Each structure stands twice: as C-alpha cells, then as structure tokens.
Amino acid sequence: MMTKAYLINAIASTNRGILATETEKQVILAAIANLEDLNPTPRPVEAVHLLNGNWRLLYTTSIGLLNLDRIPLSKVGQIYQCIRVETNSVYNIAEIYGLPLLQGLVSVAAKFEVVSERRVKVKFERSIIGLKNLIGYSNPETFIQQIEAGKKFTAIDFPIKSGEQQGWLDITYLDNDLRIGRGNEGSVFVLTKA
Secondary structure, three states: OOOHHHHHHHHOOOOEOOOOOHHHHHHHHHHHHHHHHOOOOOOHHHOHHHHOEEEEEEEEOOHHHHHHHHOOOEEEEEEEEEEEHHHOEEEEEEEEEEOOOOOEEEEEEEEEEEOOOOEEEEEEEEEEEEEHHHHOOOOHHHHHHHHHOOOOOOOEEEEOOOOOOEEEEEEEEEOOOEEEEEEOOOOEEEEEEO
C-alpha cells in the first residue's frame, strides 16, 4: 500500500514537479490517488482547524506554477497557499530568486466560497508582482497582514476583474500536515503545513 511517506519520498527530487519525468509523474499520481482513497477527513471544508493556516507547495502539475521557473535569470523559491477561513480568503505567494537585489514575488489574493463538503469556488481579486525589497516582503504572514490592512505596494499591484478569473478546488485529502487538492484545470496540488 502506498503511504504518505511513500508520496513524500516520490516527490522529493522533483522540485515541485518541475523536474519530474513522465514515469515519475505517473508514479506520483498513483500515490496521490491511493492516498485520496485513505482520506482521514471526509468533509475537509468543514475541518477548519486543519484547513486554516499557511501551506507550502510540495508538488503540482499546474502549468501556470511550473512555468514560473522559466522566467529568465530567475528560479522559483518557495510557493505558499495561505488559507484564512475566518475571512474566506486564500493567498497564493510564489517567491522568485535571481540576480542579487532582484528577488521577487508573484502573488494572488482570492476569496473562496464553500460549494460542497470538499469543494470551494475561488474568485481571484488582486495580483501583486514585484521585487521583495520594494514590497518590503519578509514572510507570508506579514505580507498577508499588510494586504488585509489595505496596503498599496510599490509593485505591479492591480485588481482582477470579478468575472474574469474564477475556478474551483476540490480538497481530496487533509490531515494535520498534508493537503491534496485538484483544481478545475485538472491540476493536482500537494502541500504541507508551513
């Protein structure tokens, strides 16, 4: 039987999926499906105490996220998804590293609406893209507090029109420190509590 440890080991050398071979992708997807069958939290959207918090991406098949590593002269650092259940907010934050003083950040703030016991509809509201030193970024927690306080950043900071960017996410596995989700574009996400 494929376990959580098996999945973590299988994705360890793939740099969140960027370096995964086709064979590795198949093994990982099988391990994910096996773990989803063993989901200890059958109603994950209602498990607020588990869902809430900062999550770090371990693996994805999302082309949008994987393509961030193709930005010239840069590499993707940590990618976070921070969930604030009390405000129905989710913050996606990708740290970008490159030349000295050119460390950047690509982030999207969104609201989510519960659709079922495991699905949320996501409505993207704001995107912030810029250099960490101009934004004053030090960590996801402080950055989110600044966003929630209404701070306007020295960056490409713009609202996303409500009708343009929407999607959904099924939370297919959730425990104390691991979350697996499947998105509307067919992408898979494996995250660990940060």
